[in-house]
Amino acid sequence: MAEPRVMDIKDQPGFRSIAIICLLVLYIPVLILMIFSLNSGSLVTHWEGVTLKWYGSAFLNQEFHSAAKNTLIISVTATIVSTICATLAAIGMTRVKPWRGLAAAFMVINLPLMVPEIITAVATLSFFALIAGTLGLNFGIGNLILAHTVFCIPFAYMPIRARLEDMDLTLEYAAADLYATPWNAFKRITLPLLVPGIMSGAALAFIVSFDDFTITQLVAGPGQTTLPLYIWNQIRRPMTPEINAISTILLLVSILFVSVSFLIARRRAK
C-alpha cells in the first residue's frame, strides 16, 4: 500500500459516528421523499402500500409536461450560452499578461455568486420591466433564458478556469514551436485538454439553472412555469404522492446528468 501517512483522519475517535450522522441528516429526507413516491395511499405522511400509480399519473400530467418542456428549453439554452461565455472568459483571464483590471474583471464575473439571489431576482425583474415599459420589448421565455445564462456563468467559469490554470503552459509553447498558429494551437491542444473542465462547468450550470427557483419565480411570465415553480404550486394545495414521484424523477435526472458528465470528465482526463 502507500507509504504511512502522518495522520489518517479515519483513525480519529468519533470520526465514523460523525460521518454517519452527517450522511443520515443529508440523505434521510431525500430517501423518505423517494419512498413515499411509491405510497399507494394518497397522503405523503401515511404509508399504505407499494404502487407505481403516482409515476403513471405524473407522466400523464399535462402541466408537468409543459413545465418539464419549459425547464429543458431554458436550462439547455442557458447551459450552452453560459458555458461558451465562461470558456471565453476563462481563456481571456488566464492567457493574458497580468493587467490592472484583471482582479476587477474576476470580481465582475463572479459577482452573481456573492450577491444574494433575491437581490439579483428583483434587479432582473425591474430590468425587464423597464425594457418592456420604455422600449415595449418582451422576449417571452427569452427573459428567463437571459436571466439564467447570467447567473450560470460563474458556475461554469470556475471549473474551466481551474483546468486552464492546471494546464502546463509549456504544451502551448510546444505547439507554437511546432508551427501551430495561435488558433491552431488552441484548436488542437488547449481546447481538447480543456474538455473535462468544460464538461463539469456545463454540468454545474445545468444543475443550477435546472433547479433555480427564486429568480425564475420573479421573472417568469404566464405560461412560463418551470418544474421547480410547478412543484411549489403543487405543495400549496393538498399534497399527493404524485409530487414525490415528480421530485424523484427530477432527482434521478440530476444524478444521471452529473454522473455522466463526471464519467466523461474522468475518461478525458486520463
Next chain:
Amino acid sequence: MPEQPGKNAIEVRGVRKVFGTGENQVAALDTVSVSIRENEFFTLLGPSGCGKTTLLRLIAGFDFPTAGEILLHGQDIAPLPPYKRPVNTVFQSYALFPHMTVAQNIGFGLEMLGKPKAEIEARVAQMLKLVKMEALKARRTSQISGGQQQRVALARALAPQPKVLLLDEPLSALDYKLRKEMQIELKRLQNETGITFIFVTHDQEEALTMSDRIAVMSAGKILQVGTPRDIYDRPAERFVADFIGETNFLPGTVVSKQGGVATVKFASSATISAGYPEGFNPTGEVTLVVRPEHADLVPDPTKGTITGTLSNIVYFGTDTHFHVKLDGDGENFIVRHQNSRSSAVTYETGAKVGIQFEEDAARVLKD
C-alpha cells in the same frame, strides 16, 4: 574573441533582455553576443539564473529581446513569432501532447506545416526508426517511460527538419545511466541529421563530453566561448575555472612578466611560471588556479614546489583525492591521482608531502 570564418547558423548580436519595470527591473541577459556555426553542437553552460534558458527562449521566439538582433542564416528573426521560425525545441519537461499518440506527437509539426499526409507518414516512420521507438508508435505518451518520452520529444522536434534544434536541459530528469546513454544518443543524432544543436545545461560534465564548443554564462553575461579543452585547460576567468571541474586556488604575488607568462611567488617563497589570458595584465597579489590532476604528490617534501601536510585521502574508485593543508597560509590543496592496479607509494594522513606542478599547470586569472 576571434571567430573562425565559416557559416553561422545563429548570430546573437548585442541582445539584452530585461524583465519587470521600474525599480524591479532585472537584466536576465546583459548585452550578449555570440555566433553559433552550422552543424555545431553548441552548449550554453552556467548555473541556474545565469540567463542561458532566457537566451534559448529568445532564439525559440517564446520571448522577445529588449534590444539587439538574433540572426538565423543572416536574417533577423527576433521579431518573428515562434511558429514562423524554422527552429524547434526539446523542452525540459518534454511537453508531449497527452491526448495524442507517440506517432501523432511526432507528426504534429509537419501537419501544422501543411505537408501532405503521405510525406508526414513517411517522415514519422523515419523518425520512429531514428529514435528506436517503432514498437510504441500507437501508445499514448502517458504510457511510456521517461527515457522513451525523451526520445519522442527529440523525434518530434527533429521531424520538421529545423535549421537549429534547441535543447533545454533535456537530460536533467533522467537517472544517471539513462543520461549517459542519451548523451551518446544525442551526439549520434546530431551527426546523423547534421542539424545545429544548441544545448542548455548546468551540468559541466555533460557540456564537456558532448559539445563542439561551449559558452560559459554567469549573471546574464557570456564569460568565455571555446572548445571543451579551451574552457577546461585555459579558463578565461576565475568563475569559469571554478564552475567547470575542480580547481585549486593559490594566492601569490607576481614578480615578473614576459611574453604572456608571469613568474609568481608563493608565501613559501617558491616560484612558478604561469600563463594568463590575453588582454589581462596581472600585477601584485593574484590568484593562481591549478587543476587537481595537473599536480603531483611527492613523498619527499624537499622535492616539492610547495609543501604541506596530508589531511585527508578520499577514494573515488577511478582515482584518489589527496587533500593537502599547505604550509604557510594553511590553504587546502587537492591533488588527484588516477588509481592503477599497482600504486607505487602509499600515503598516510598526517604525513609531510611535497607538491610538484606539471608544466603549464598554473594559470593566473581575473577574480
